[in-house]
Amino acid sequence: MITNYKKHILSTALVMFCMAITSTTAMAQKWLQGYFIDIKGVKTTGYIYPNPGGNGPIRNEGFIEFRDEEKSTPYVLSTSDLQCFVAGKDSFVVAHAPGNETWAKKEFDFVRVAVAGPINIYATRGAGKGGGGGKKVQVSPGIGIGTGTYGTSYGGGVGISIGGDGGGGGSRKMSYYYGSNTATMQHLTSENFNDVMSEVMADEPEVVEQIRANHFGIGNIEKLIAYFNKVQASHQ
Incomplete structure (x- = not known):
């Protein structure tokens, strides 16, 4: 039987081990x-x-x-x-x-x-x-x-x-x-976003359609870029 004290020791050791892994990962x-x-x-x-x-x-x-x-x-x-x-x-x-x-x-x-x-x-x-x-x-x-x-x-x-x-x-x-x-x-701005990004991503009509439908904007541009990359990769 594992006593409460032993459980505490095991729990503490596990936490320290996880912290060490996290620290090593962060350094890497x-x-x-x-x-x-x-x-x-x-x-x-x-x-x-x-x-x-x-x-x-x-x-x-x-x-x-x-x-x-x-x-x-x-x-x-x-x-x-x-x-x-x-x-x-x-x-x-x-x-x-x-x-x-x-x-x-x-x-x-x-x-x-x-x-x-x-x-x-x-x-x-x-x-x-x-x-x-x-x-x-x-x-x-x-x-x-x-x-x-x-x-x-x-x-x-x-x-x-x-x-x-x-x-x-x-x-x-x-x-x-x-x-x-x-x-x-x-500068890419909210005002020129649709026109600029439609031209940048013109090779992918599916993506341009989403831009023109205002599904993306300057506030979620990284999501648009990820979507664009995904569509591009689907052709390869």
């Missing part, structure tokens, strides 16, 4: 398999920590940490070192904050390619003066290899969201842009 999620392409076009595969937080080596630039091997010493790469990188399922390209905007006092940062095509959808947190570039990161395991040229068709998933509150406390609203490349980015 900081580092994702991926690759980067540097400014010379050279691709390097390894492990990426996409949003380490803190101050980077170059003022007004975003940065990532990279490991050549799973246990090797990490080193820092700034936006001026890179064209793009892929971490897990998600792809990011270097972008300059459009117009008079700044992203957490960064002139250059990484933006996620939410949808890739002739017209791309880019995502970042806290866009606008003083926004973006914080510590909040959500991850999806796995790796997706995009094709195409820098800034236009590095496709990815919707797992990692670079940016937060600029200091790690809380999070800011995700902002979206559209454009043929990062140099032409414009």
Whole structure:
């Protein structure tokens, strides 16, 4: 017979074991398999920590940490070192904050390619003066290899969201842009959402029909992107 004391000990041990697993998983999620392409076009595969937080080596630039091997010493790469990188399922390209905007006092940062095509959808947190570039990161395991040229068709998933509150406390609203490349980015808004997304997803009439029927909007764009990806995958 198991006494109450023994039950307590077993219960406590189980809780501690689960906490250890959770902690290990959380630590592992900081580092994702991926690759980067540097400014010379050279691709390097390894492990990426996409949003380490803190101050980077170059003022007004975003940065990532990279490991050549799973246990090797990490080193820092700034936006001026890179064209793009892929971490897990998600792809990011270097972008300059459009117009008079700044992203957490960064002139250059990484933006996620939410949808890739002739017209791309880019995502970042806290866009606008003083926004973006914080510590909040959500991850999806796995790796997706995009094709195409820098800034236009590095496709990815919707797992990692670079940016937060600029200091790690809380999070800011995700902002979206559209454009043929990062140099032409414009804000995606409620007013232009239907027209822009219908053009972006024009290859899938079923999806466009749902957009035109106002079943999706800027508030649930990630659901639309997931739906679009699902419809696309059904043809493969």
